[in-house]
Amino acid sequence: MSAAAPPAAASKLFLREMTVRRGGRPVVRDVSIEIPAGEVTALLGPNGAGKSSLVLAVGGVLRERTGSVLLGDEDVCRARPERIRKAGIAIVPEGRRLLPDLTVDENLRVATYTLPRADAQAGRERALEMFPELNKRLTNPARALSGGEQQMVVLAQALVSRPRFVLIDELSLGLAPVVVNRLVPTIRTVAESGIGVLLIEQFATVALGLANRAYLMEGGQLHYSGTARELLEKPELLHQAYLLRGSDADGDGAAGSHPTPA
Numbered sequence: 001m002s003a004a005a006p007p008a009a010a011s012k013l014f015l016r017e018m019t020v021r022r023g024g025r026p027v028v029r030d031v032s033i034e035i036p037a038g039e040v041t042a043l044l045g046p047n048g049a050g051k052s053s054l055v056l057a058v059g060g061v062l063r064e065r066t067g068s069v070l071l072g073d074e075d076v077c078r079a080r081p082e083r084i085r086k087a088g089i090a091i092v093p094e095g096r097r098l099l100p101d102l103t104v105d106e107n108l109r110v111a112t113y114t115l116p117r118a119d120a121q122a123g124r125e126r127a128l129e130m131f132p133e134l135n136k137r138l139t140n141p142a143r144a145l146s147g148g149e150q151q152m153v154v155l156a157q158a159l160v161s162r163p164r165f166v167l168i169d170e171l172s173l174g175l176a177p178v179v180v181n182r183l184v185p186t187i188r189t190v191a192e193s194g195i196g197v198l199l200i201e202q203f204a205t206v207a208l209g210l211a212n213r214a215y216l217m218e219g220g221q222l223h224y225s226g227t228a229r230e231l232l233e234k235p236e237l238l239h240q241a242y243l244l245r246g247s248d249a250d251g252d253g254a255a256g257s258h259p260t261p262a
């Protein structure tokens with residue numbers, strides 16, 4: 001146990017020169033990203049860019065990785081998932097995987113089982129404060145929830161361990177615009193609570209509206225990093241990254257739009 005390491009020391013999570021291999025092939029190459037505490041950082045890029053692979057590697061799920069995952073002086077790049085989580089990094093993987101036959105409450109408990117009881121209780125209360133809707137769903141099986149509610153449980157699962165950094169892969173995938181609009185302020189609240197958020201999001205303007213800084217990945221490599229504002233003001237950079245596809249490429253296309261219904 002490294003009780004000596006003061007958590008406040010890490011004001012950012014620094015992914016340095018990360019390379020990730022899948023099937024023997026590098027799908028992320030030399031990617032460096034800084035995720036400051038208390039801010040949202042956007043990670044954008046077309047399908048197959050390597051965004052999910054990067055998140056899974058940081059979470060310790062993909063083992064074929066090199067580089068550094070730095071929390072202050074501590075490098076957890078070679079650590080196991082439980083250790084990474086304990087160090088304060090939570091990942092929300094793509095695709096909302098809950099245990100469908102367990103209740104919402106049980107799904108939250110699964111996420112806290114390694115924590116001391118008092119921490120688990122505090123984390124659970126904190127997560128439910130952020131998603132008060134879930135209070136009335138606690139005894140429902142997860143499979144009975146809407147996609148948006150399931151996403152809330154997945155986010156709550158990440159937050160119960162009160163991480164210092166959370167990496168969210170595809171917040172809005174498959175969700176109705178009205179649900180995305182409900183989740184957006186929550187991400188802001190999470191960041192304002194001091195947590196550093198890395199947000200991967202298909203709706204570029206949703207991510208850029210929340211983020212301070214943004215990164216663009218393509219073909220496993222970083223193609224741009226700068227302020228979210230700059231990317232919003234220069235949509236051609238997004239076009240170049242093939243974010244806008246087909247007929248979207250000429251207008252306010254799906255990838256660039258806030259999903260507010262007309």
Ligand SMILES: Nc1ncnc2c1ncn2[C@@H]1O[C@H](COP(=O)(O)OP(=O)(O)OP(=O)(O)O)[C@@H](O)[C@H]1O
Pocket residue numbers: 022023027045046047048049050051052053054094
């Ligand atoms: N299980 C796997 N085995 C081998 N290669 C994989 C596997 N999953 C993904 N890949 C490859 O890794 C590369 C990066 O994929 P990844 O899923 O990380 O991209 P992504 O940016 O998350 O894309 P998307 O926007 O579609 O979610 C792609 O070339 C993909 O084909």
Ligand SMILES: [Mg+2]
Pocket residue numbers: 051052053094169
């Ligand atoms: Mg992905």
